[in-house]
Amino acid sequence: MTRASALFLVAALLFQQSIDLSEAVTCASNPCQLVPGVFDGLTGYCCYDLQPNYNTVLCTCPNNIQSMVNAPCRTINSLQAACAKTCVNGGVCNVVNGQQVCWCQSGFSGEHCEIQGIPTRCYAGLCQTGTCFEQTIGATIYAYCNCAPGYRGVNCNQCYFTCTRQGVFPDTAQCGIGRYFYCPQPFGAPLSATCPAGQKFNRFTSQCDSTYQCT
Known part of the structure; x- marks a missing residue:
């Protein structure tokens, strides 16, 4: 989880929970x-x-259990259990203010934690076929390359899909997060689309499917 996402979550939880911030609480006091x-x-x-x-701590738990401010999290609730958003690279799905979000491990970003960061600043040419954005985690600045559809790699330098005909096609690199390609032109650049939460693109039926397993 990034520091920014943690601070956002604390703000949301402070609104929901009655927390006395008059005394500092640290992880050292467990x-x-x-x-x-x-x-x-x-x-x-x-x-x-x-x-x-905030002079406070955030307690987080696995398996979509509700996080808590200054208190242990142990009990799962129905809203958290229903969190169906797919998070990769160690990210965890959770519900914040009714919205399903992925909490990413340090050094990863993106809606599904699918973008790996590089410990550097953005500079011209870093992302060969995508756009660059930065996040500060602790004392480290990470640059993230958001690749154009059909490209992958931390620098977006690997082309793995191009349109050869019109239609919809599986995104073999990002099937796990429900991504697929749409080719509006026979030989143009592909567009990227995402299935609803909890579904993946079935390459046999060319439809989003809640039971399909990526292979």
Whole structure:
């Protein structure tokens, strides 16, 4: 999870929960009630110390369990359980203010955490066929290349799909997050589209399918 997304989530949770911020709370006091070997980072339970901005911590849990401010998260609710957005590269799906979002691991970004960052600033030519944007995580600035459809790689330098005829086609590199291609022209550049949450593009039926497994 990036610091920016953590701060956004804290703001949302502070609105929902009655939290007294008059006294500083840090992860050192173990407000998330982490237990080595049971509730710890290896099992997906984490504490994020957000001082000095809010003098508070964010407790996060695996399996779409509701995150908490200054309190352990243990109980799953129906809204969190229904989170169907696919998150890759270690990202976790969660529901914030009724919206399904992916919390990304450090160094990843994008709607599904599908974009890998490079620890540098954006500069001309870094992204060969895409656009560049930056995020600051702690003391490190990451540059992310948002590739044009049909290209992949941290620098968007690998072409893996071009249109040869009109129609819809599977995106073999991003099937896991429900992406597919639409070719409006026989030999033009492809457009990228995404299936509804929880569905993937079935290459046999050329339709979005909730039961299809990418191979």
